[in-house]
Amino acid sequence: GGDEDGTTLRVLAAASLAGPFEELAEEFERTHDGVEVELSSGGSTDLVAQVREGAPADVLATADTATMDVAVADGLTDGAPRTIATNVLQLAVPPGNPAGVTGLADLDGPADPSADVALVVCAPEVPCGAAAQRVARAAGVELSPVSEERSVSDVLGKVVSGEADAGLVYVTDVRAAGDAVEGIVLPEAAEAVNRYPVAALADSAEPDLAQEFLDLVLGDLGRQVLRDAGFGPPEPPS
Amino acid sequence: MTPGVPRWLLAPAALGAAFVLLPLVAIVVRVPWGDFGELVTSEASREALLLSLRTSATSTVLCVLLGVPMAAVLARTSFPGRAVVRSLVLLPLVLPPVVGGLALLYTFGRRGLLGETLEVLGVQVAFSTAAVVLAQTFVALPFLVLSLEGSLRTAGERYELVAATLGARPTTVFRRVTLPLVLPGLLSGAVLAFARALGEFGATVTFAGSLEGVTRTMPTQIYLLRETDADGAVALSLLLVVVAVLVIGLATRGRAADRGLA
Amino acid sequence: MTPGVPRWLLAPAALGAAFVLLPLVAIVVRVPWGDFGELVTSEASREALLLSLRTSATSTVLCVLLGVPMAAVLARTSFPGRAVVRSLVLLPLVLPPVVGGLALLYTFGRRGLLGETLEVLGVQVAFSTAAVVLAQTFVALPFLVLSLEGSLRTAGERYELVAATLGARPTTVFRRVTLPLVLPGLLSGAVLAFARALGEFGATVTFAGSLEGVTRTMPTQIYLLRETDADGAVALSLLLVVVAVLVIGLATRGRAADRGLA
Amino acid sequence: MTLLLEATVADRGVDVALEVAAGETVALLGPNGAGKSTVLAVAAGLLQPDTGTVRLDDHELTGRRVVPPHARRTALLAQDPLLFPHLTALDNVAFGPRSAGVRRRAARDRARRWLSEVGAADLAGRRPGELSGGQAQRVAVARALAAEPRLLLLDEPMAALDVAVTPALRQTLRRVLEGRTTVVVTHDVLDALLLADRVVVLDRGRVVEQGPAAEVLARPRSPFAARIAGLNLVAGRWSGGAVRSDAGRAVAGTPSGPALREGDPAVAVFRPRAVSVFRDAPGGSPRTALAVVVTHLEPHGDQVRVRAGDLAADVTAHAAAELDLAPGTPVTFSVKATEVDVYAR
Amino acid sequence: MTLLLEATVADRGVDVALEVAAGETVALLGPNGAGKSTVLAVAAGLLQPDTGTVRLDDHELTGRRVVPPHARRTALLAQDPLLFPHLTALDNVAFGPRSAGVRRRAARDRARRWLSEVGAADLAGRRPGELSGGQAQRVAVARALAAEPRLLLLDEPMAALDVAVTPALRQTLRRVLEGRTTVVVTHDVLDALLLADRVVVLDRGRVVEQGPAAEVLARPRSPFAARIAGLNLVAGRWSGGAVRSDAGRAVAGTPSGPALREGDPAVAVFRPRAVSVFRDAPGGSPRTALAVVVTHLEPHGDQVRVRAGDLAADVTAHAAAELDLAPGTPVTFSVKATEVDVYAR
Ligand SMILES: Nc1ncnc2c1ncn2[C@@H]1O[C@H](COP(=O)(O)OP(=O)(O)OP(=O)(O)O)[C@@H](O)[C@H]1O
Ligand SMILES: Nc1ncnc2c1ncn2[C@@H]1O[C@H](COP(=O)(O)OP(=O)(O)OP(=O)(O)O)[C@@H](O)[C@H]1O
Ligand SMILES: [Mg+2]
């Protein structure tokens, strides 16, 4: 990136945050003359690995606290991470809900390949999978998915294509998918709230600008934009 | 007596080799050797590895069964639109694997082009091991076709023509002359296809999903592990690589050398 | 006069072609043609496409520069451990691309094997366009090497030996005999490499990141778009595919046909 | 099997009509590039002629439905041995029978027989890569013969063979070709005389002469046939008791065959032995004296063959020495009219 | 350039020592598979001998540091033309000069000259795929000659050439090889006589005979040399005024050269013309009568050559008809002792 004719602020954001952050970056550029925000998005794990290996970056926003904790433990961050938004799971079903799913209770049962309802979830290794397990425990059901995906978009893809009858994804994902899926609110979802942390980075070349960007995200405008995208407030009513 | 190569070629060749091999060394250095044994012998890894080997072998066979005829037709016949078909066959190469997986979903999925037909036949492809094989075959087929077609062209048609004048029917010519002559090319094509199938990830995840023992191949397992344990994922990759080298090494052992003049 | 192929081969060939082409049709059917124009002409798409073409072209050149010598050394010399080197060169094929990206990070990254050396030299590779090129070259190089090596073996050494007896030094032999003879093989190898580089995604995101205009290639853009707009991602893939077919079609136009007996 | 071939191949400048009766062996003669291999390729179905027909007995092989090579039951021995590199010599020879449906064992037995016919029995287990040039040629001959085709096409079957095996192989071929429809390309007059019933001489893609082998080679009408038969030939018009060529040569001779009228196209043919060589133009009885320049000398049996362009004279070594002949020497070739055979072109 | 070559190649059963003096042309004769091409490959550096040395003048080419083919300044015309398929005939011929550093234009001029030397000037622009067999061979000859090497190795340069061009090309070679160190493999006695100073006869990988060309071909000591020279040869021991072979043949003759003692290994050599053929064993003056069975008959000039295994007799066509000769006829070959040349083996 060229900062010959100005200052560049590099922001690494989880893919699920890419939309809102783009909006915020534009706003930031508008209010900061000569500053260009370069937004780079990807999987949280990838982003942390990139920072560790020396990717030039000023701000990091991940999709869960676990990956951010890794960054903190590696001393990559400058100051404690702050939560900017939360997210909860919903059941996504194809339009019209062909399998007639109403809630987690319909998905109870042992693994059965010929099950009439094909459920897809995230693998337990990834945050949304861990959340799914917690939600299922809270509901007292045993899930037997036909596939344990690596990412939310993989889960959503299966539902959108109609391959799966239901998938456990975040409410923001349901919102982003538009008409492609329908969301079913889960009462048990509050048991597993996902938090999105953001932090300035230790190696930042522009610590002041980074701080200003954090302020923007954490400020009213930030909240507004994130809420519009379907995210919950940083401190959900418990 | 081999004619050898110009001396100066060794420099870029070594550079190229280093470029490919250094990252491997880097991986080896990073692997947490202490946990290595445990990691690679874990139930999940074993299952994934076995599944990968099984599906990759099956897709390689499929690639050979479909790809050899395709290469032969491309190299030995001419029909209008041959050039177009040839470029289209390249497509799975260019298609980002995830999109390839989507394309397969759109074709073989429940709501895909062939979905209803398949459903009537009682075949359910998605989320099954068969889907893994399909995804791997889709991405690996072009390698076999292209490299074999190249070999067929280089080998030329003279021996086939001679065989025909000796009364050999096209099938006999194909079986007793064409195939034996391009065996090295077929072999390296199959190796390419097998390697590509073994490393396939994107299309598999998108099209087949990821369930231990059914659709979770080694690369998928590596991705998952990487979320929690990057070094572990690297170690597992190393295992995959070693297994691949062993399989390929065994398969291509004793390739005949060609001879010189006089 | 071509000898043709046995009639029955057409069936599996057609099946294979259908298997590759149907998913493509499925994509075309699914593309939201209404938004297509806007989507593919958007600033982001244009930048990504240009970056992809630029980097893929550069990596193809790199692949040729490094791969031709490697193939020549593998096919025309014998040294202890040749077979091992040969299998190792295959590795980037098997390595899941993301792991390949990690391996590159471990090598060229700040904390990598060469990191310090590079830092002293003032070179920062990772997360730059150069990193994209490196990642693409890493995954594409084996294709060129393997398919060219196959061609070199099939072509044999007889003409090279004749050239040597006519007083041609190895360099002359290489330039005036070897290369022209395997030109079709080199061309299809380069096409394979270009296609693979163009579709490369996993290693790029990991090693180079995803920064618009700098490292966000078309596949990365497609991947990102897919998070929010799967159909749009598919449309973009179609663009990538069309561009690839055009580029490859132009590059391989007018490949010479070989001739028969008498 | 009667072969009837009429074909033009424009880009090779070939336009040939050829007929081979059932059981007949035709020798195809002609200079390099005359179109001999092209004719064989057309007959074998490897080359589609631009226009023309190929007919075996009453089966039309070209035209609307082209009969592919394998269904023609022809076997072609090409100019290049082209042994299958992945098969042993034995399996190469067994390839034809195997393709015709013979069981492996029987095919191998037959192959072994053919290999010994060509003196290559001991090479059965070798791969083509391990054979010398002549050995490969012998195996290729055996392979073509073992296919037992209805039409056999042989392109220089004796090429690369040593003098010790040639006569024996020629006898073998003579026996094998007996009663089999065959076209054999050769540059050797002995092959033509011993193997062929008829010879066809090609030049620049056209048939310039054909007829029974012995007759054509004894009374050639084309320069190339004369050359291969080792005879001198001067072509021109019959005028005043001599054949006068466009280049102004006049050779007096004795017409034979159908009577010649003044101005008829005719050839004068005479043996090199009948030619005497003088440093100066001689007087005396021989009516023909051709002023030529020696181009080279060759031993020829006990004699020395003095070549002067396309004419040749055989003289004793003693005479050659006495005349102090060397390339470049201007001499006179003289031949008695009684030694010159003249007949219509 | 003196070539000294001593080499064994175990898997081809070749063990040869060969010396070629500077400027000398040696003809390498021998049956198929004798090892001729192998010797050329060793000299050219294409084949590493198992043991032995190759020396050009005083430069050791094998041994500790093997000199690679391109640095030997030899040119090899292999048995196969192997023209570079991607270059025109002209550029094929220009390849050698270009490799030696000659500029493209000059190299092409030189190539054009060589192409016309071999009668292929009009083929300059053609690709090898568009040449006939003999045309390709001519271009290959031109290519080898154009390289102007210190040592020229020609493997059957006249193969596939038509009778019209052979004499002229032979003269060209004769002129070109003058003063150039050359080894030429041939199956043709004329090549040996006209081109070579010396001939070396190989058989089964060994040198069985060598000497000045005219001498070896006039007084051969090996069966193959006799065969190529068109002479009959019976090898055995000198005993009682005749050469007696192991097979029990006895040929009476007149010893020449160094005196022979009883029991010395010797050969009896006689021309086919000197042999008379009888249906029954004759009485009378000729001391030698060999009972043989006719294997085949060939025309030979005006006569008929009667072959009986490795022996041959030339008789008139009239006599052949009168004797009712045919393959399988038992006859007696008879030769006068004065016609038989006997000398030490
Ligand atoms: N593939 C080709 N394309 C175009 N022209 C060709 C091709 N092959 C041969 N020719 C030309 O066609 C003519 C006839 O060639 P052909 O091979 O039939 O000659 P030939 O009589 O067999 O000669 P030879 O005695 O040298 O083998 C020649 O002038 C040759 O140059
Ligand atoms: N690559 C090889 N490997 C093993 N043996 C070989 C190889 N090439 C040739 N030979 C054998 O070595 C011997 C010598 O072969 P070479 O080619 O030198 O014979 P040649 O004298 O040139 O015969 P020709 O007159 O048939 O060309 C033969 O017996 C042949 O079968
Ligand atoms: Mg020919």
Ligand SMILES: [Mg+2]
């Ligand atoms: Mg040889």
